[in-house]
Amino acid sequence: MKTVKAKIAAWMTLLTAFLAVLLVVFMIAISSSVAVRTAAGQLEDVVRNNLGQVRMEQGKPQMDSGFRFYHNGVSTFIYSKKEALLAGQLPVSFASAASSEPFRNGVVRMVDAGEVRYLLLDLWLAADWENGVWIRGLVEAPENSRSTYNLLKVAMIVLPVFMALAAAGSYWIIRRAFRPLDSINATAAAINEARDLSRRIGLAPGQDEFSRLGSEFDHLFERLERSFEAEKQFTADASHELRTPVSIIKGACDYALKYDETEEDRQETLDMIKRQAEKMSVVISQLLSMTRLEQGTEQAGMERVELRGFLRGLCREQAYDTGRVLVTGANGTDMELSCGTDRICVQANPALLSRLVINLVENALKYGRTDGRVWLSVQRCKQEVLLQVTDDGDGIAAEHQEKIWQRFYQVDSARSGDLGAGLGLPMVRQIAQLHGGYMTLASEPGRGCTFTLHLPEILYF
């Protein structure tokens, strides 16, 4: 009796039993009252019918052929004004009670005659002012206690069977209804024991409470798994990427302590340590942003962004050289002329979108030609909005084009400079995915690159 299922089944069975007993009591009450009323109705019909069949001739009652002494269980008798029996055969059981029972005109009443109870009706048939006869009808009252006894006997046999069926039925139904809960329990236990966050409850989708609970748990496990994975990745990446600058700093310190004698040597060593520390700081902050993106903590704050205005504002904010970084219309046309007031809007987090564009522009400036140009453009294509960053630098060879999206991948680490760690493009890709979009790259060596962000468009009203 410890499980919730057993408890609910027990309560349901008790309730069913209580309702069944209530029903039996109700049925007994109803059936006895209906039986008495039916018998009284019959009595009244027969006696009134017989009354119509009696004529008084010279002070004596004369019965027509329609008069019936015994009909439908009702016996009829005729008494004189002085209450002497003139016609009819009294039942033995009633004979003694009859003598003491006073006559009352038109009232159906119950009379006890020893073991048997009768319903009784007297009607007065007047001959003149003085004389007349009593017509008395009598019917055995329905035996209440007997029918009650029969009903109770049936109830005693049927009720236990009924209760057993109710208990078994309710337990079966509850077990079926609670099955999803067992599955939730089992999954939670398996996750706990095996420390395997990739497991899911996987209930069929539905509107009931358990389906919703199951899917909420699955979402929770998914977030936990993502969070653990991100933490693992952060630890692995941080130790991988920080090991080199830390050992360079350590080596430089050891060397300086032993050999650096002049002020110049010391300055050189300090510069190197500073560069490595700055690199570490960049790597840590980039890794932290990526971890936050993975965990979804930076997802909030999506809003409608009108892209052309957004790009113009961003270039002003970043104080890009307007001769090098150009915001254009599609295919390099002058934006103000070609696009006019046409607004292209997307749902985006402005801070993340800025980070994405800045990364691409800074790469284009870093890896493009020294006096090269960078073009920023926005256009519609089919169901998508395309935001493109194009440069006229050396481009990226085909064999590297897939790999540059991986963490820490650098085509030529010497060109990336001290502050590059190969985390910029993976972050760009992650931001694109967070916005429901994706990144593509088109590049031919020697002819520059075009990085394109593809986003779903929202209609602007």
Ligand code: ADP
């Ligand atoms: P980082 O710039 O820190 O090295 P990124 O992830 O931003 O890291 O870029 C990865 C690599 O892709 C860079 O090392 C560079 O070789 C290459 N790359 C990125 N953008 C361009 C570009 N516009 N032109 C040529 N190469 C590029």
